Amino acid sequence: xxxxxxxxxxxxxxxxxxxxxxxxxxxxxxxxxxxxxxxxxxxxxxxxxxxxxxxxxxxxxxxxxxxxxxxxxxxxxxxxxxxxxxxxxxxxxxxxxxxxxxxxxxxxxxxxxxxxxxxxxxxxxxxxxxxxxxxxxxxxxxxxxxxxxxxxxxxxxxxxxxxxxxxxxxxxxxxxxxxxxxxxxxxxxxxxxxxxxxxxxxxxxxxxxxxxxxxxxxxxxxxxxxxxxxxxxxxxxxxxxxxxxxxxxxxxxxxxxxxxxxxxxxxxxxxxxxxxxxxxxxxxxxxxxxxxxxxxxxxxxxxxxxxxxxxxxxxxxxxxxxxxxxxxxxxxxxxxxxxxxxxxxxxxxxxxxxxxxxxxxxxxxxxxxxxxxxxxxxxxxxxxxxxxxxxxxxxxxxxxxxxxxxxxxxxxxxxxxxxxxxxxxxxxxxxxxxxxxxxxxxxxxxx
Numbered sequence: 001x002x003x004x005x006x007x008x009x010x011x012x013x014x015x016x017x018x019x020x021x022x023x024x025x026x027x028x029x030x031x032x033x034x035x036x037x038x039x040x041x042x043x044x045x046x047x048x049x050x051x052x053x054x055x056x057x058x059x060x061x062x063x064x065x066x067x068x069x070x071x072x073x074x075x076x077x078x079x080x081x082x083x084x085x086x087x088x089x090x091x092x093x094x095x096x097x098x099x100x101x102x103x104x105x106x107x108x109x110x111x112x113x114x115x116x117x118x119x120x121x122x123x124x125x126x127x128x129x130x131x132x133x134x135x136x137x138x139x140x141x142x143x144x145x146x147x148x149x150x151x152x153x154x155x156x157x158x159x160x161x162x163x164x165x166x167x168x169x170x171x172x173x174x175x176x177x178x179x180x181x182x183x184x185x186x187x188x189x190x191x192x193x194x195x196x197x198x199x200x201x202x203x204x205x206x207x208x209x210x211x212x213x214x215x216x217x218x219x220x221x222x223x224x225x226x227x228x229x230x231x232x233x234x235x236x237x238x239x240x241x242x243x244x245x246x247x248x249x250x251x252x253x254x255x256x257x258x259x260x261x262x263x264x265x266x267x268x269x270x271x272x273x274x275x276x277x278x279x280x281x282x283x284x285x286x287x288x289x290x291x292x293x294x295x296x297x298x299x300x301x302x303x304x305x306x307x308x309x310x311x312x313x314x315x316x317x318x319x320x321x322x323x324x325x326x327x328x329x330x331x332x333x334x335x336x337x338x339x340x341x342x343x344x345x346x347x348x349x350x351x352x353x354x355x356x357x358x359x360x361x362x363x364x365x366x367x368x369x370x371x372x373x374x375x376x377x378x379x380x381x382x383x384x385x386x387x388x389x390x391x392x393x394x395x396x397x398x399x400x401x402x403x404x405x406x407x408x409x410x411x412x413x414x415x416x417x418x419x420x421x422x423x424x425x426x427x428x429x430x431x432x433x434x435x436x437x438x439x440x441x442x443x444x445x446x447x
Contacts, residue, residue, distance in 0.1 A: 001077050001085060002077065002308045003042070005343070006038070006073070006076075009072040010063045011037065012037040012061055014037070016336075018342045022325060024308070024326055025308075025327075026313055029329060030330075033331070035312040043137060047136065062107060065335040065336065070104065072104050073103040077100075099118065100115075100116065136279070137278075137279045137280075140282040142312070253290070255288075260300075268306055278306075279307060279310070280305045283312045286315040295321050298318045298321040316365045316368070323349060325348060328344060329341075329367060340421040348420065372401050374424055376429060380404065385402065414426075
């Protein structure tokens with residue numbers, strides 16, 4: 001099963017907007033355009049970590065540019081074929097494999113309502129999110145505590161691997177544990193015999209004895225990692241091995257990769273072992289990564305996670321790895337946010353296919369622009385950038401991209417930009433060419 005579309009009315013940035021999804025979907029747009037709010041709308045219905053208190057929205061959650069009294073969030077699922085989902089929700093799913101969920105809340109009634117049904121017309125109110133026993137959303141925020149998560153999840157990773165051992169591996173581990181505990185005892189004894197360690201220990205024990213005679217029975221001692229294997233395992237940490245030498249992990253880029261690898265290992269489920277359908281949502285996975293690694297990460301998430309993946313991103317490198325029909329481009333009109341072409345659409349892909357043009361780093365950057373200035377070639381780009389600087393026009397501050405079309409083939413670019421609701425202007429040289437076998441001339445570049 002997959003999320004087919006999301007409809008939002010009256011919630012935060014969205015007055016009334018629809019978002020179609022694909023199996024792997026990237027959501028892009030300016031800061032404060034509503035990417036996180038869109039994801040939060042999905043989370044209200046699908047994330048087990050959203051509390052009852054969070055479900056009761058505040059007045060600030062209502063669309064502010066009109067007198068909005070009601071919020072409505074509707075999700076449609078399709079292609080429901082999983083036996084355990086059909087068994088748990090069979091009376092709610094249509095013969096075509098469709099399911100609808102709806103959330104509503106009003107300013108004059110702070111109690112939210114949930115609905116479920118096989119169509120919008122057959123929705124019935126329900127008392128709880130019992131459907132989360134069959135499917136739910138696994139979510140990663142853009143604000144993630146990398147070190148804390150890694151410290152927590154390494155324990156889960158070790159326990160998971162421990163449970164999966166064979167009998168032979170358990171026998172081998174028992175022998176190794178015995179050797180490690182003997183080595184630990186020897187190590188601690190040797191460390192305590194170091195003169196300055198021994199003297200420091202004696203000094204603090206003498207002071208403690210002055211405080212209470214009970215302290216004579218309990219001597220403090222330094223140790224390296226406890227006296228048993230469990231103490232040692234609680235203290236082990238992840239490190240990087242380079243030419244057999246261990247280095248502490250440093251840099252948020254490396255931590256982000258480890259974070260996502262651990263998160264994927266924890267939440268990814270083999271399709272043959274599913275007991276609930278997971279939907280994966282990750283905000284800004286590209287954090288702290290260089291361009292090539294961003295593209296590799298995008299490929300990794302799409303190929304590794306075994307179901308629908310939705311990400312938000314500011315990265316042209318990430319976007320360039322997605323099919324044109326799998327991109328949701330958010331834009332603003334009359335103080336409300338919308339999805340160009342209602343989200344994922346085959347129209348953009350069809351246009352690019354006709355164009356025989358694949359998204360690349362330059363054209364994808366333009367998808368984040370307030371305005372795209374289309375020109376013929378590299379010389380025009382250099383000229384207009386120099387002109388902008390000379391007349392004190394800051395193109396980056398105004399979010400304007402200059403894009404060359406390598407000739408006079410403006411029309412395909414224009415069709416794609418208009419489908420994505422991106423404003424454009426163009427400038428052509430209007431070179432004059434003679435029409436073959438005719439006593440006529442034409443301007444090259446005129447639309």
